[in-house]
Amino acid sequence: MKTTFYMSLLLAGLHAVAHGQLLPSHHNGHDTNEHIHHAHEAVACLKLVPNNADFAFQFFKEITLEAPNKNIFFSPVSISTAFAMLALGARSTTQTQILEGLTFNLTEIQEKEIQEGFHNLIHMLSHPEGGVQLNMGNAIFLTEKLKPLKKFLDDAKALYQLEAFTTDFNNPMEAEKQINDYIERKTHGKIADLVKDMDPQTVMLLATFVFFKGSWEKPFKPEHTEEREFFVDPEMTVKVPMMHQTGRFDLYFDEELSCTVVRLHYNGSATAFLVLPAKGKMKQLEETLVKETVQEWSEHLFQSLVSLYFPKFSISGSYEITNTLSKMGIVDVFSDQADLSGITGTPDLKVSKVVHKAALDVDERGTEAAAGTAAEILTLSIHPTIEFNRPFLMLIFDRDTNSTLFIGKIVNPTITS
CATH class of the missing domain: 3.30.497.10 (Antithrombin, subunit I, domain 2)
Incomplete structure (x- = not known):
């Protein structure tokens, strides 16, 4: 024994x-x-x-x-x-x-x-x-x-x-x-x-x-966070504090996997990929996600002016x-x-x-920003809105070592464990 x-x-x-x-x-x-x-x-x-x-x-x-x-x-x-x-x-x-x-x-x-x-x-x-x-x-x-x-x-x-x-x-x-x-x-x-x-x-x-x-390279402003709906599944909707900012972000629309990818950088060497599958497409994404997929996203990202909504959650x-x-x-x-x-x-x-x-x-700021003000001037044009208001993936990588630090699938951001 x-x-x-x-x-x-x-x-x-x-x-x-x-x-x-x-x-x-x-x-x-x-x-x-x-x-x-x-x-x-x-x-x-x-x-x-x-x-x-x-x-x-x-x-x-x-x-x-x-x-x-x-x-x-x-x-x-x-x-x-x-x-x-x-x-x-x-x-x-x-x-x-x-x-x-x-x-x-x-x-x-x-x-x-x-x-x-x-x-x-x-x-x-x-x-x-x-x-x-x-x-x-x-x-x-x-x-x-x-x-x-x-x-x-x-x-x-x-x-x-x-x-x-x-x-x-x-x-x-x-x-x-x-x-x-x-x-x-x-x-x-x-x-x-x-x-x-x-x-x-x-x-x-x-x-x-x-x-x-x-800490986010581009922090969200707490005053822009508001309660909005998150659609867990066709039968269930919950209210979540939704962070918001308009700016230029790295984006990619993967037509084959029917998902939107947004890349956010942390200060330093960490990077997050936020992946929002189209309704009903999460299972397909889970079954086919491999390292080559992420590599392809990285290579095809482009900068675009968008209005981004992302939940604050633990x-x-x-x-x-x-x-x-x-x-x-x-x-x-x-x-x-x-x-x-x-x-x-x-x-x-x-x-x-x-x-x-x-x-x-996940919250708005990370470290407190140093003193000094920089106003981001945005042209008042119609720009797309990307709202993470249904189940999504969050992948966190370390750029220096190409390591996958964390993988998360957030189905319901109001459930903490």
Whole structure:
């Protein structure tokens, strides 16, 4: 009988939140050596880009099948990172399944390259250009009697910035409090009570988190926000605070997928794609969305003067994703076939549960704008209105690493979880 190990993935995404100043860029005044190091990191990251994107959209398809007509919000890069780290301690078929489940072709890329790529990805995402705050981290909570191999801990610390803690899982309430307090602190209070109903048999818990806080490059004015109708489905309409601004935006009308794409930038390196399918076309979009689709949108965007309405909302997604990952080929690690002997030196360990939680806040401003006034003068002409008043997708990318940070499907913006 294998000892079980509970894995928890958590993250908070705070988007365009109106509290507090963000930190200035860490990249001012770099010398040549730092630029060279940055370039090397970027190259290592870029090897992962196509695979991480494929994983993101495959996972999205699976989750939408499991939760049709519901809000969805998750961070593909967080899930990929956690499982790449787990692969460090996996051996034989278990390791192969994890890496292939993350969509890597092991005849084209070696495990060592994958690990180096994730190490550099974490480093780059944790030191973003000014205007975006993005913290990633990993923690492992271990029962006192479980002694992980020094090599695993050293490698995981060096590659994944892993923090390790001793935990008494025989006292589930105390263990839950320790883990939840740590998570809440690391996600600035955004994610609370992630872990509950813990199995006293748990010997190890792996937690991964992402915390993102961004501010719109073109903020919305709060005085222009008004309550408007949002059409959840043909039978249900809700009232939502709808932000509004008129200006030049990057747009694309995808005739094949019957959807309108609007791209909004955050200050710094993050970008959001807001995707509004025509009525009744969401399912078609969900089933066909792949990384090439987003690439095509990027290449065909054009600037146009529009009147944009976009809801102000907060949602979170919480998932037990063991089943989803099993469908994607990651099977043995959850069974008595698991070989995680690279973690403890013995093969008697398996993952019992994987929990993933993500949260998203969207509002008008982000950081408070600096003093100074710039009036945008617009010609008084008839310009199209784009109103996100029915279910839509929101994809958030990091431009420096081409990473899919978050994927959201907002069916009903008044439901927060």
